[in-house]
Amino acid sequence: MVLTLYLNRMVLLRVAVATTAVILFALLFDLLDASDDLLRREGGALANFARYFVLRFPSLFTEILPFAALLGALFAAADLMRNSELTIFWASGVSPLGIILRLLPICLLLFGIKLVNDDQLVPDTVQSLRAWDVGHFRGGLQGFGGDHLWLDYDDRFIRLPRLEPDQMEADGIVMLGRDDAGNLVERIAAERVVFTPGAWQLFEVERGRVGEGRFTREPVWVFENTIDVDRIRTVARPPQEVALFDLIDIVRSDGYGVVTTQGHVTAIYHRLFGSALPMLMIMLTFAYARRVTRQGGIATLFLKGIVTGFSFVILSGVMLALAEAGFIGPFVATAGPILLLASLVVLLPLKDERRHWLRRR
Numbered sequence: 001m002v003l004t005l006y007l008n009r010m011v012l013l014r015v016a017v018a019t020t021a022v023i024l025f026a027l028l029f030d031l032l033d034a035s036d037d038l039l040r041r042e043g044g045a046l047a048n049f050a051r052y053f054v055l056r057f058p059s060l061f062t063e064i065l066p067f068a069a070l071l072g073a074l075f076a077a078a079d080l081m082r083n084s085e086l087t088i089f090w091a092s093g094v095s096p097l098g099i100i101l102r103l104l105p106i107c108l109l110l111f112g113i114k115l116v117n118d119d120q121l122v123p124d125t126v127q128s129l130r131a132w133d134v135g136h137f138r139g140g141l142q143g144f145g146g147d148h149l150w151l152d153y154d155d156r157f158i159r160l161p162r163l164e165p166d167q168m169e170a171d172g173i174v175m176l177g178r179d180d181a182g183n184l185v186e187r188i189a190a191e192r193v194v195f196t197p198g199a200w201q202l203f204e205v206e207r208g209r210v211g212e213g214r215f216t217r218e219p220v221w222v223f224e225n226t227i228d229v230d231r232i233r234t235v236a237r238p239p240q241e242v243a244l245f246d247l248i249d250i251v252r253s254d255g256y257g258v259v260t261t262q263g264h265v266t267a268i269y270h271r272l273f274g275s276a277l278p279m280l281m282i283m284l285t286f287a288y289a290r291r292v293t294r295q296g297g298i299a300t301l302f303l304k305g306i307v308t309g310f311s312f313v314i315l316s317g318v319m320l321a322l323a324e325a326g327f328i329g330p331f332v333a334t335a336g337p338i339l340l341l342a343s344l345v346v347l348l349p350l351k352d353e354r355r356h357w358l359r360r361r
Contacts, residue, residue: 003089003094003102004102004105007076007099007102007103008102008103008105008106010076010079010080011072011073011076011103011106011282012106012109013072014071014072014073014075014076015068015069015071015072015073015106015110015278015282016072017072018068018069018071018072018075019061019064019065019068019069019072022064022067022068022071023057023060023061023064023068026060026063026064027053027056027057027060030056030060030135030136031049031052031135033135033136034052034134034135034136037133037134037135037138038052038134038135041132041134052129052134052135054125055125055128055129055132056125056129056135057125058117058121058122058125059122059125059126061117062114062117062118062122065110065113065114065278066277066278066281066309066313067281067309067310067313068278069110069277069278069279069281069282070281070282070284070285070305070306070309072282073281073282073284073285073286073305074285074301074302074305074306076285077285077286077289077301078298078301078302080289081289081298081301082298086099086289086290090290095349096286096287096289096290096348096349097346097349097350099286099289100283100286100287100345100349103282103283103286106282107278107279107282107283108279110278110279110282111275111276111278111279114274114275114277114278115271115272115275118271118274118275119243119244119271120243122240122241123237123241123242123243126241127165127237127241131164131165148160148161148162149161149162149232149235149236149258150258151227151232151256151257151258152257152258153225153227153257154225155177155178155179156175156176156177156178157175157176157178158173158174158175158176159173159174159175159176160173160232161173162236163229163232163233163236164233165233167233168194168195168196168229169192169193169194169195170192170193170195171191171192172190172191172192173189173190173193173202174187174188174189175187175188175189175223176188184210185209185210186207186208186209186210187207187208187210188202188205188206188207188208188221189205189206190202190203190204190205190206190221191203191204192204195229198224198225198226199222199223199224199225200222200223200225200227201220201221201222201223202220202221202222202223203219203220204217204219205217205218205219205220205221207221228256231249231250231253231256232256232258234246234250235250235255235256235258235259236258238263239263239264239266239267240267240270242264242267244268244271247264247267247268247271248268250264251264251265251268262323262324262326262330263324265330266320266323266324266330266333266334268330269330269331269333269334269335270320270330270334272334273334273335273338274316274334274338276338276342277312277313277316277338277341280338280341280342280345281309283345284305284308284309284341284344284345285301285305287344287345287346287348287349288301288304288305288308288348289301290348290349308344312337312340312341315337316334316337316338319332319333319334319336319337320333320334
């Protein structure tokens with residue numbers, strides 16, 4: 001128990017320092033990009049900078065934590081090697097795999113923190129930054145799926161503009177009616193729509209039958225429906241910015257008739273498996289520690305840890321992009337790199353223990 005507390009406290013302290021230092025460094029460059037917008041906003045420069053820091057922290061944290069966990073673990077292992085503490089642990093009968101297992105509390109803590117941060121904090125703070133229209137988030141969701149959404153509801157295709165949070169009316173809506181064979185038979189266009197539960201109010205409506213060449217105009221037309229506008233707002237956001245239970249609901253509801261669910265399935269797996277990356281980075285460091293100790297080099301430990309860690313991060317990013325594009329399955333793309341890293345974490349200590357056992361025989 002004493003050894004477990006000692007190791008976890010040492011690693012946690014260094015991971016916290018590394019995370020804080022890297023986030024502050026990254027935020028400095030981020031603020032340079034957003035500074036003009038923050039200075040022009042109402043409320044005062046200092047208050048705006050503080051608000052931007054609070055809103056930007058969760059998204060920076062989720063990007064930086066895997067690297068910070070790797071750096072923190074490397075510094076912790078280097079201190080243990082420098083003081084010959086790892087050698088003492090092994091000489092006292094604690095195996096390399098035993099040291100990794102004793103780090104499970106800090107590893108599981110980081111797993112939970114990253115999962116909660118990605119699921120509960122990132123979506124809301126990113127939406128707030130987009131609504132604030134500053135820095136990297138200037139321009140809202142431009143470049144993500146266009147300016148409109150197409151909704152398949154009952155016997156109609158409905159084109160809606162992208163809706164902001166709490167937006168209850170919009171300009172420009174088009175409905176295309178279909179017959180039983182799927183042929184387009186009617187076009188309805190309105191200049192403005194007000195969303196109310198169970199019935200939308202359309203204003204300045206133009207209706208026409210396909211092939212007749214005649215249109216009728218109505219000042220107000222009520223479109224009765226069971227469409228949940230909150231769901232439409234949710235599905236209009238990038239999957240990475242949607243909470244886990246909302247992602248599951250989108251997949252179960254087949255995208256609400258708005259989008260394909262390939263990206264959302266990928267986001268679900270990535271949210272779960274990606275949260276294990278900081279945990280595995282710490283374990284990877286101590287899986288390498290025994291091997292490089294024999295070769296007598298802290299520099300070797302840093303080189304192996306950083307090269308392997310960054311390689312897996314790059315591999316994970318490439319696989320994720322391929323999955324979102326539909327070239328490979330979501331599970332393979334997200335779980336594959338993580339399981340490969342996990343196997344490396346387990347097999348390296350087991351291989352050393354097997355060699356040690358063979359020598360003793």
